[in-house]
Amino acid sequence: MFGFSFKPRNKGKSAQTAKERxxxxxxxxxxxxxxxxxxxxxxxxxxxxxxxxxxxxxxxAVDIRMERDDELSSLEINIELPGGRTVQSSASS
Amino acid sequence: MFGFSFKPRNKGKSAQTAKERxxxxxxxxxxxxxxxxxxxxxxxxxxxxxxxxxxxxxxxAVDIRMERDDELSSLEINIELPGGRTVQSSASS
Structure with a gap:
């Protein structure tokens, strides 16, 4: 259904400024x-x-886009993650 | 992250033979x-x-593909649906 290609968007940027997504x-x-x-x-x-x-x-940090026509519905969810802190860890920034 | 385009694959086929996916x-x-x-x-x-x-x-009816490199992990799940019968309905084919 999708034709897609993986393109990490921030190839140019240094790793530190790259966001986790x-x-x-x-x-x-x-x-x-x-x-x-x-x-x-x-x-x-x-x-x-x-x-x-x-x-x-x-x-x-959550961006949601939904589209629908008579044959196809699509939903895109983009989430910026806080640098990988999981719910359990109590590490504060 | 993804560059993608929606391409309903079975545009040419008649609606009856088109699968729900x-x-x-x-x-x-x-x-x-x-x-x-x-x-x-x-x-x-x-x-x-x-x-x-x-x-x-x-x-x-479930096809799963996962890929991973040092910056990006990706998961693709393709599911062929049985023509839209939901779990509750008792309609048999």
Whole structure:
């Protein structure tokens, strides 16, 4: 469904300034099945909950874009991670 | 992170034979943070569980590919859906 290529965006920047990021893309191709429910809004909530189980995510660090036409729904979630601190660790910045 | 374009693969085929599909792509760009845990294996399990809450998925209908280099881990999950039957519905084919 997606044609995609991996392009780490900050190849040029030095490692220290490079941000840690998580990107999730979902596409639901309904294949002419008009009656099929739109799963993406439900999955969006579940996926964000799953991520928050493993890493602390600031509210304003999450960018969500959703698009839909008659055959294809897509959801893009971009999350800037706080340099890899996981929920359990008590390390403060 | 991803450069991507949406290309519904079966544009030419008639709607009846077009399959219903769900595609999930995850990318974790560690931004030079070598100590950051690899979230993708954990997220893979949680995302599949989230999907199975909403739609019946046959074991052999799931294709998973994972790649990792020093800066970027990526996970691709392709799922062929059984024409939109949700877990609750008792409609049999």
């Amino acid at each position: 998580l990107q999730i893309l979902l596409a639901h191709e309904r294949g002419g099945n008009g009656s099929s429910p739109d799963y993406l809004p439900m999955l969006q909530r579940d996926i964000l909950e799953a991520i928050k189980k493993h890493v602390h995510v600031e509210r304003d | 769900l595609q999930i792509l995850l990318a974790h760009e560690r931004g030079g943070n070598g100590s950051s845990p690899d979230y993708l294996p954990m997220l893979q399990r949680d995302i599949l569980e989230a999907i199975k809450k909403h739609v019946h998925v046959e074991r052999d």
